[in-house]
Amino acid sequence: MPELTINGQSYPLDAAVGTSLAHVLREDLGFTGTKIACNEGHCGACTVLVDGVPTLSCITLAHSVDGAVTTIEGLRDHPLVAAFVRTDAVQCGFCTPGQVVSAAALIAANPDPTVEEIRHGMAGNICRCGTYPRIEEAILTWRG
């Protein structure tokens, strides 16, 4: 049986071919921190990392994943979490795990991004509540 590596652990991939990674994470494995808001790759709420690269899990077939998956559950102790809380970069919170995952990839590649780099790196994650100024502040001040 094929396997998926998620947050450092190995899981058998027991889903039908054609199942999305988001579905497997949420429905089969209980990683419900990954949200599905549009289910067609437009909003970024389902963002996970595959070998550190932000990936839209709702339009990624689980069987096509070739690399280690990191979900929000694997980033719970990341300094960004405290930064998001401190700066109030969360309102309803439905998009927030995806925002944190995208931000984690951004600062891993570029620990001191400029505002323009943050705007470029985060533009794929929609927040309907409009927490963007706080997200920007959280990323600018992620070291605390």
Place this chain on the structure above:
Amino acid sequence: MARLIRTEKEVEGRFEEVWLVVEEDPLQQWPAGPQSVVGRPAPRQDAPQRVRGEARYTADIQLPGMLHTAVLRSPHAHARVARIDLAPALALPGVRAALAPGEAKGLVEEAEFAGAPVAAVAADTFAQAQAAVRAIEVEWQELDAVLDPEQAVERKEFTAEPSTYERGDFDKALAGADVVVESTYRTSVVVHNSMETHQAVCEWIGDTLDVYISTQYIWGVRKAVSSELGIPGDKVRVVCEYMGGGFGSKNDPGEYTFIAAELAKRTGRPVRCALTRREENVAAGNRNATIQKLTVGARGDGTIVALGGDFINAVGASGWSAMTDGPMQMLYACENVRTRRYGAKINTPPMKAFRAPGFVEGTFGLECLIDELAAKLDLDPLELRRRNHADANDGKPYSSKNLIECYALAQKHWDRRHEVRARSGDTWKHGVGMASQIWFGGGGPPSYAWARATSDGRVTIVTGMQDIGTGTRTAMAVIAAEELGLPVDRVEVVLGDSSRGPYATLSAGSSTTPSVGPAVRAAAADLKRQILEIAAQRHHLEERVLDLKDGNVVSADGNLSQPLEELVGLLEDAQILGKGARGPNPTGMSVLTFGVQVVEVAVDVETGEVRVERVAAVHDVGRIINSLGARSQVEGGIIQGIGHTLSEARLMDMESGRILTTTLDAYRMPTIADVPEIVCEFVDRPDEHLTSLGAKGLGEPPIVPLAAAIANAIRDATGADVHELPISRDEMLRALREARERAKERSKEPVGA
């Protein structure tokens, strides 16, 4: 003693008289300004759960054996189901039950818009349910569809009787005016598009129905479900611990709850019914389009003498006709006002409340009109607004109003306009515009809260409200902590479960904090009184010399300072319980919120591109409870407003009535790259007539004036009058062409004409 009174209640600009039992004497308001906890920045108590992905939303509820639902929707704007056969669907793998039109509330035989739900299927997986819906055989009898709101008004097809309002003599005043401006404004449909779609999970346990639902009103869902199903209210348990946004669209159970409840009954299994994003863009409600034909007459000195407007709300197949005419009636001191408002019933998706319904649209029209008047009179737009400031609301005094103070705070932002304009080049023109804000937000009764102190010196507030993402959970903790002299992290708030707390009002109409907050304070005060009674007996002191401060019971002479947990620790497992209720709003007064926004824009006059560069928002919402959360509300409202103003357009095929923009790449909401610099200021003065808090709501006010302020900044930059939302490039270029024509005409006029 309990007193029975008759009082007025307002939600989203709609008033009703209600009976109310007032249970206790009012508490004194705290002094103005930040206190120990209230008015200071408090990070959200539930932020860690939300950020870490631990918060459980309705979308995350997975009950053992849960089935999934797909819904068959009408492809026609107006059609009747002539014949329907569910058998082919029921024969497919995994399918457990199906509902025909009429078998659950909301499943209709006559579809009045393209997207109306008519049948539903429950299956083991969502994919199976979707496949089964496609297998349903249905024959449609197409009916006449009306899609044009003006045509509906001509035919007198209304959602409610037209509303007319007049004070003074509009015609006479207009005839006597020195200057008259007439303009027509149009606003488009915008869609809430909450990140969590509308959904519910229903499970029957014996004769009790558990409803997990993404809702702004757990008690409203409880009432609507019990009434529809004919079961007692306490046999319906409604749970919404976390929800992914609502913005007004989730005030009622929707058809999905009734579908899930019926399918759960038929199958004996828990059932989820969740809208897809595409369904969300069609069937979950919207801010309806409007057409506003407005007139203002003024004297040469800028005194507005006449205001008139015909407002058409293109309501859709269902919904209500919101107060588009409200700002015109309420914002200025004008003595002669006449408005007519029509709610057009058309075969388009339903209207639902959306963040200050009616006032967002009406303020766009009115505040653009006022600026066109200022331009015509060559008067400073801010000065024009000051001159027409209203000192009473149609004869009724305000409970508090600090709009003049808002203008004073906004002056420094307004003064930047000379410097901003000077940045203009050949292509990019810069300008500054402003608009005022008026809206409700006073909340009202009833709402209740309980407060519980345990022997570890911690306090739990229990109330049947919900936090839709605005931070109300934290606001309640802040209020209780202030009253109890406790650090805010020793207060926990339990909410979002109708079976685990008393009634609390809906999270809409900027009402949660001003409605539930006073009940929470009253419950905390009741708890505090009991704690001090216990302390007095324990220490042989009089209650009046005792107080709670920084987590200690203290005496006025300073001789006693005992940690709260030590005092209540005496009681071991016993608990001290307080209760509180929301009292009435002040009789005979208008409780309203005010503000002003000053916007800086840049316009590319060659391409019609508009960029919002800076927004300064000054609002008067009474006392600020949590300064951190308050700023977030303002920023969020402004960002949503930028979408409504510049990029969000829900497009419909005018032949078929089908919605063309059903995905988030087609319906363009703001991203982080669209956000301007936002400056946020508050008057922060308690409303001395409103409850023990003096606090009003803040969810809606920030979105109210933004579109007009942007349009007015565009006029300042380019001389062009935009008249439509969204301000697309087409609309911008049209307005620029019109302005050039106007300038050409003027230059042809003989000198002195």
